Amino acid sequence: MMSEEQQEQLMRKRKGDGKRFEEEEERLDIVDLSGMSMDSLPRPCLNLTSICKLNLSNNNLQSIPESLTARLLNVVVLDVHSNQLKRLPNSIGCLSKLKTLNVSGNLLQSLPKTIENCRSLEELNANFNILTNLPESIGFDLIHMKKLSVNSNKLVFLPRSITHLTYLRVLDARLNCLRALPEDLENLINLQVLNVSQNFQYLESLPYSIGLLVSLVELDVSYNKIATLPDSIGCMKRLQKLSVEGNPLVSPPAEVFEQGLHAVKEYLGEKMNAGHRSPPKKKSWVGKLVKYGTFNAGHVMRGGSEHGEREGFIISEFRSIEGLASPRYTGMFSARRLFSPSR
Incomplete structure (x- = not known):
């Protein structure tokens, strides 16, 4: 429960005085209840459908009522980072207008499958949780996603459906337990930044399709267990930054990396071309x-x-x-x- 002092802080944050408080609530669009050390949410006394942005970050919340989320029909931004949440309400699937969801810094082991109904979602930040998986079909429904951040979790695999996120620009999956990346990455035609670093002893190889990411500018695969980079990286014309330190790389050799990114791409390009030369013609059966x-x-x-x-x-x-x-x-x-x- 909230103390009297917290109640006063809440009143100030809503920018209302004692006489006009209720009138102010009726046209309230942004509610900021961050950093108030709340263990639970107060009983709502305002029209929840009028809220477009709700900030509940930096509290001690362990749960969010299903009934509250279900009434946030017009919320566009929901920020609940840095709490003690162990689960998100299933009613989050009712937020059809939600574009930004920040659930980082909690105790989430999974995301509700209903999140797939948030079809307007453009940015999802689930960093610093204990996620072991993502909803299998997350990429089939959240087609407008532009930024997906799931670093510092316990993910073993990324669902193959994320290759359907054709609007995705940033994918941050570092500091997990990834053992492999999905094939068909070339479908991510707008991806500019890919970070799968610090999966340490788990990630041993990269799919060939990683070199077919036509818009990729930054690629960070540092501190993994990768011995060979795919030759297809030699085709990445827009790539400007490649981080590979902390890997037991054999190909390309260290002396090539010392010459810079251009030399690496040239080396891999020549290696790829050599591998695709026409084989000698077979002798005729005649x-x-x-x-x-x-x-x-x-x-x-x-x-x-x-x-x-x-x-x-x-x-x-x-x-x-x-x-x-x-x-x-x-x-x-x-x-x-x-x-x-x-x-």
Whole structure:
């Protein structure tokens, strides 16, 4: 419960005097209850549907009532960072206009699946929690997301659906337990900053698709267990910053990194091109048949040899398939003739 002093602070924050307090509440759009050491929320005495921004950060809140969240129908910004929250209310899915959600610095182990209904969400900050996973289909519904920050958690994998966040510009997943990144990262066509550093002994490789992030400017993969960078990074024309320290890198070698980012991209580009060179043409199966004397109907003289050794089958001029199928040539391709031993 709130003390009398906290009640007075609340009154001042709402910028009302004793006589006009209720009138002020009716047209209130922004409510700031941050830093008031609240253990629980006061009983709302204002029209919750009029709030567009609610700040409950830096308190001691352990829960948010379902009934309160369900009535914040017009809230655009909700900030509850630095509390003691162990869960978010399922009714958060009612916030269809919510664009910014800050739940960092709490004790959240998961996010409610209903968060997928916040289809206007553009920025989600869930840093410094104990998240072990994200909703599996989060990327299918939150299609307007521009910034996703989930650093300093216990995430093992990122859901594959995040590759559908085509408006995403910043993805911060450092300081987790990531063992791999999703494939198909090339779908994140607007991603500019990707930070998956400090997953330490867990992250050992990067997907090839990471080099196909056409808008990426900054890539931080430092302090992982990566030995080889994908050759596709050589294609990243807009990349300006690459951080790889703290990895047991073998390719590219250290002397290449000492020459700067341009040298790294050039090295990887040349390596990729070398790997995509056309393989040598396979010898024709006809040649094998000739070698083993399967085609033995014709004779060619070697350098005017008197012995007339057989080298291969020859048709001196072009003939249509109809012509070759005539009685004159049918016997030439019979199974008995083709596979009979050489005489």
